Amino acid sequence: MLALLTIALVASLVMPWALPGRGRAMLEGEAQRVATFLRGERDAALRSGAPSEARLDAAAHALRGGGGVLTLPPRLTLRMNGEVPGRIVFAADGRASAAALRLSAGGASVLVTVRPYTGAVEIAP
Structure with a gap:
């Protein structure tokens, strides 16, 4: 019985990290x-x-703005490319400086883009 309990405990700690979709x-x-x-x-x-x-x-591995700070997990890589290096400016009329933020972790990545004329923020795999 103790052996089954030990196996279950080890499996509960290891399995979440072994699942590929996580x-x-x-x-x-x-x-x-x-x-x-x-x-x-x-x-x-x-x-x-x-x-x-x-x-x-x-x-600080974070994004800062007037609305506060968004801290990202340390295992996540964030790269920003855009018109203004290291920042995204949103104008009062809805326009924005064009930017692309690539988030990467474990060989996968997701792209967050900011459209210049509309200021729309979109996510693409």
Whole structure:
């Protein structure tokens, strides 16, 4: 009986890490969090009538903006390419500086894009 209990305990600790879909699900969940954060910054610019920006803080592994800080898991790699290095500026009229944020973990990646003319934030695998 003790042997079965030990096997069950070890399996419960090991199996979540061995499942292949878990990393992808975490990655897509984090992409949703990033997109929601960026949409919040865009909406803040529209409401206030003043520009708002999101900045990549590589040292803290986070995105910073007027709405707060979004800290990302350390095992996640985030790369940002765009018109303005390291930040995304949302104008009061809805436009934005074009940007692409690639989130990567465990060989998989997801792309979060910001469209320049509409400020739309989209997620693509």
